[in-house]
Amino acid sequence: MTGRRSRPTGRYGGRTAQERQAERRRRFLEAGLELFGGSPGYRNTTVAALSAAAGLSTRQFYEEFRTLEDVLSALHLQVNDWAEQAAAVALADADAAGLPLAERAAAVFRAYAANVTGDPRRIRITFTEIVGVSARMERQRLVRRARWIDFICAEAQAAARRGEAVDRDYRVAAAAFIGSVNGLLHDWSTGWVDASLDRIVDELVHLLLGLLRPLDA
Structure with a gap:
């Protein structure tokens, strides 16, 4: 993937799109800290593994990050x-x-x-x-x-x-x-x-x- 997907707008579940985006980003970073800083390390982590650890999808990953x-x-x-x-x-x-x-x-x-x-x-x-x-x-x-x-x-x-x-x-x-x-x-x-x-x-x-x-x- 070379670019991010477009993000949804509006409120959902009582939260704004910006709040949901911040929550997703936080979860990806927490998963990255666990996998990159622990096991298996950055070089042995895949987008799929990081997304699974964050409890999110790869589609959501590419909404927040490119790589x-x-x-x-x-x-x-x-x-x-x-x-x-x-x-x-x-x-x-x-x-x-x-x-x-x-x-x-x-x-x-x-x-x-x-x-x-x-x-x-x-x-x-x-x-x-x-x-x-x-x-x-x-x-x-x-x-x-x-x-x-x-x-x-x-x-x-x-x-x-x-x-x-x-x-x-x-x-x-x-x-x-x-x-x-x-x-x-x-x-x-x-x-x-x-x-x-x-x-x-x-x-x-x-x-x-x-x-x-x-x-x-």
Whole structure:
């Protein structure tokens, strides 16, 4: 199928067409999280299997999406949005509490890690299933990585203005840290790193603080 079918309009069962569409999309995404993030994985899932898991038809699938990659793309963005929101809330709470740099950075990263690792399916979507799918998905992955780099740089510059960190360009350092997060969490989730999640998070927090502290700390 190369295009979506036309959608019905009007009310049915007390719900508008937009409400029914949102419900179908939600069910497809929930099914995608289960199948892509669990078993059998994105590459071994078919439209028929995803539709069956959602309790919907393949016709309804093509009303909402063009391909399975569209579902993976939406899930990857959603998982990143959840983690970004968790980090932003933790940062606001830390700022409101007036926490020093080390405690603030640790609180923000732990909030991120708790969100993305609290559900093993989210880890797999974020760090495994999206890799190597297509040029389009690689661009999306890099765009979202750039947003995390911007997030770290903004906090580093704020810390520098408060006199808590060196005033310098943090972009390369932030990119190195994000690469470490992605690589370590990917390897841990696939069983290549024999350590508890708490140990993984502790090590990454140490790396982050090493980037943000003044050079003579």
